[in-house]
Amino acid sequence: MNAPDDLQLPSDWEDDSEPDPRARRSRRFALIALGLAGVLVLGAVIAVGAYLNSLRSAYEKVTTVSISRGASDGERPEDGQGRNFLLLGSDKRSEEDAKAENVSGQRSDVMMLVHISADNKEVYVTSFPRDLYVDIPGHGKGRINSALAYGGVSLAVTTVENYTGVPIDHVALIDFEGIQGLVDTLDGVDVTVPEDFEADGHQYTKGTQHLNGEEALAFVRARKQFSEGDFQRNRNQQAVLQGIISKLISADTLTDPAKLRDTISTIAxxxxxxxxxxSGAMIELGLSLRSIRSGDIHYLAVPNSGPYTTSGGASVVGTDEEAMDLLRTALREDTMSSYYADHVSNG
Incomplete structure (x- = not known):
């Protein structure tokens, strides 16, 4: 089965029947560049040419929205180098929580900015604390995760664009129920647990632990069990993401057409x-990132000044504008490699 007529395939992109193991290995690592589970699955599956049509049908089950900026949102940041994706994990709030915070709908308890370098050789996944206290257009100061509840995906994108100073090229939102289903479809994932704790009736033991979907969902939601609260939860979310990536690029997943179809059908x-x-954009993205290895994906957190209580009594996480300006520059100028070496990998 061939790729779409209007898609120019690179000369080194071989047919799936090619026996050269180096070609198969190169295609395998094309799948890990998208960051969040849902985008990873969709890009991985669609990039497998032999199953393109059937998988494209599954992809069409995804809900799409148009992203726009309102009159109060300000100008969109000027284009920088590289590409930026906003990845959101949402959790439907209870009526009690919604009333208490004067919002409705979903909250983005997982928020990650994925920066892909201009040469397509490095991927940087930056997590935001859900309580980061920032300007939300039309709503004043608020927790960054409330932007999704106030104004949907468009406002979440605009809020992050305004704060980071770089344009968001694409956004993907996955409901937490989809994360649970994805992990179960993959027959569970191995995750590094930071310490012994209990959450929602599940026991977690420090070290590597194999989690099913329900356990993984409780793990990424857990916050109050840790002295570092939301900061540790962000690290736990990244740990689950790493576990999902490892499972997705395993040979048994990629060579099993039924499992691939089940995976995308579950999460879509x-x-x-x-x-x-x-789907066309996903194919092109997958092809452009075919040389990415797992070691080329780097995880970090947005700089902040730590928790504090506002004059109104709200517990929030303060911003660190001086440190954030360094990250903004690195994102805009595509110098994340230097930023990561100077501010993350060396502590």
Missing amino acids: PYMTTDDGLD
Whole structure:
């Protein structure tokens, strides 16, 4: 089965029947560049040419939305180098929580900015604390995760664009139920547990632990069990993401057409993306990132000044503008490699 007529395939992209193990290995690592589970699955599956048509049908189950900026949102940041994806994990709030915070709908308890370098050789996944206290257009100061509840995906994108100073090329939102289903479809994932703790009736033991979907969901939601609260939860979310990536690029997953179809069919109904992230864009993205290895994906956190209480009594996480300016520059100028070496990998 051939790729779409209007898609120019690179000369080194071989047919799936090619026996050269180096070609198969190169294609395998094309799958890990998208960051979040849903985008990883969609890009991985669609990039496998032999199953393109059937998988494209599964992809069409994804909900799409148009991203726009309102009158109060300000100008979109000027284009920088590289590409930026906003990845959101949402959790439907209870009526009691919604009333208490004067918002409705979903909250983005997982928020990650994925920066892909201009040469397609490095990927940087930056997590935001859900309580980071920032300007939300039309709503004043608020926790960054409330932008999704106030104004949907568009406002979440605008809020992050305004704060980071770089444009968001695409956005993907997955409901937490989709994360649970994805992990179960993959027959569970191995995750590094930071310490012994209990959450939602599940026991976690320090070290590497194999988690099913329900256990993984409770793990990424857990916050109050840790002295570092939301900061540790962000690290736990990244740990689950790493576990999912490892499982997705394993040979048994990639060589099993039924498992691939089951995976995308499971997660697609829980996915929302911008309308520009169609199947053709996913194919091109997968091809452009075919040389990425797992060691080329780096995880970090947005700089902050730590928790504090506002004059109104709200517990939030303060910003660190001086440190954030360094990250903004690295994102805009595509110098994340130097930023990571100077501010993350060396502590």
